[in-house]
Amino acid sequence: MASKDRIQKLKDDTRCNILAASLNIVKEEGWSSLSMRKIADKIDYTAPIIYEYFNNKEALLKELTRIGYIKLANEIEEARDKFTDAAEQLEAMWMAYWNFAFKEKELYQIMFGIEANCCVGNPCSEVQRASNLLWDKIEEIVPADKRTEEYIDTKYYTFWSVVHGLVSINMTRQLAAGNNEQQWGKDINKQVLKDALEGIISSIRR
Structure with a gap:
């Protein structure tokens, strides 16, 4: 060398x-x-x-945030590619989001400001890659007569609010319990999430 x-x-x-x-x-x-x-x-x-x-701690946090979004997008993409049906892909992609949040808890916290200050000036391209993968898949399952940017945006934020909200609740409970990892990923939480995802997907396709 x-x-x-x-x-x-x-x-x-x-x-x-x-x-x-x-x-x-x-x-x-x-x-x-x-x-x-x-x-x-x-x-x-x-x-x-x-x-x-x-140069400073903020620069370090920005890089960790960037790494987090890259990992999240990669896992969403991998989950999508395991299926061929668009609805199944979309559900798998949001489940991958959920799994990432707990597998990479510390990165998720800095990415979204859970128990940590969200880094200002997040790198746009990495942030957009993850959200674009999900947005595009939602667009794919939306019937032609509903396919407007406003409608797809609304459904995207409906999905995100449910998934991120459930993640945040579970993380907060886990922290309050003194890092008892048994609080994470219980079957009931995944079932609640799965039911919610299926319900939103069903409402889109009607």
Whole structure:
């Protein structure tokens, strides 16, 4: 490997280590405990090295937010591709959203401001990719006589309100219970979500 490539790889690895350390701190202590000094201590770097990669904490949070949206969009896309029927795809995509929220709890919190300040100035392209995948699939199942931008927007936010609302309720309860993971993903919650998704899809297709 050429010297220039080795240097770039070292920089990339250092950046990944900083981001991984940030998430580890949040998992152990919560978002309110995250600081540039703690990150440096976590991976035995000096604080100036951290600032070489991220100018401030807000820049670090923006990058974690961007990563979160990329992961969310990828999982939504993967869920869609497991089915061929549009309605089944749409339900699977929203279920993937639900699963992502609990699998990547810390990222979801910073993406949507649950127990953490939502990062201002989210990267538009990554945010839009996830929402566009869902919006486009809703458009696909809407009958031609209803297919207006306003109608599809309304249904998109109906879906999102239900899914995000249920996620938020469960996360808040889980935090109040002292990180008792058994609060997460119980069958009853998934059944409530599934019933709601099926109901909205049915109302669109009528």
